[in-house]
Amino acid sequence: MGDIDPAFVQEEEHRPKLSIIEAQGIPEIDLSPLFHHQVPNPSAIDALVKEIGSACKEWGFFQVTNHGVPQSLRQKLEEASRLFFAQSLEEKRKVARDAINPSGYYDTEHTKNVRDWKEVFDFISHDPTLIPLSSDENDDRVTQWTNPSPQYPPQFRAIIEEYIQEVEKLAYRLLELIALSLGLEAKRFEEFFKDQTSFIRFNHYPPCPYPHLALGVGRHKDAGALTILAQDEVGGLEVKRKSDQEWVLVKPTPDAYIINVGDIIQVWSNDTYESVEHRVMVNSARERFSIPFFFFPAHYTEVKPLEELTNEENPPKYRPYNWGKFLVNRKGSNFAKKKVENIQIYHYKIA
């Protein structure tokens, strides 16, 4: 292999340190109190809500175990993902995304204008998904996103659809716990997800001969409400620890999910919880797979700090923004490479 394509090379300050801090990992939270059907145990739920609240506040990231998503289903999905990516580029490009429909395969994503060392297959969770036609605020036309139908592996689409149903149940449960932890009613956020724009992503990070120069995904924050990530046993996800701004590796825990608070919860909670920066390291020996589910509200959602969480002493820190316009703007800028920074929530911050 010759020299690395400069499109992949990170600026010096953003290159990963290959000596890794694995100290003091993100909190691990056992969700089994949610699944004791006979007699509800309010004190166990209270304790869980407190744990979730402090994980959101101190880290913005945590892992959950006993989460209710069947392990066999996750394994089937992971196996299907491996088979899909093992195909030739030509086969994968038969389900390529395009400028209109962002669902499908591509291998050219850039994060902050540096190319990521990965290939991706995106699949919206509700097909079709209603979405603004453009990010222009004065254009109120709406269009639809739909999914491609990968022909291989044969049951891929059916397995994805089954998995989405299960992971969505977990998303709603987490949302309730987060609402309770903010002193809100459990179902406070539910209405925003009736016509949700969520999607699932399959990431494949091939081995990379330049792990000191490139990243699988450059540093970023997730724009949605919540992310529910399945990572394999290889490891590589790093989170910027809030206490000291160090990058720490999230050690793989078999069958657990990694949860992180996205920008929307940051805005809803008026910065009580913050969306935390993360990135993915690659390694020269092993490929890695991960499957995030991005839990996104309906396109017409006006995202703004909740009234219950603001008052005269704590006024709203953000101007309202339209989620659909924000999302379309993001998708457009990740598809066509622009030299400018893409849209971020701090653009709506009230000084």
Ligand SMILES: O=C(O)CCC(=O)C(=O)O
């Ligand atoms: O692969 C991972 O561990 C995380 C990927 C990620 O952060 C993303 O796709 O937004």
Ligand SMILES: [Fe+2]
């Ligand atoms: Fe992410």
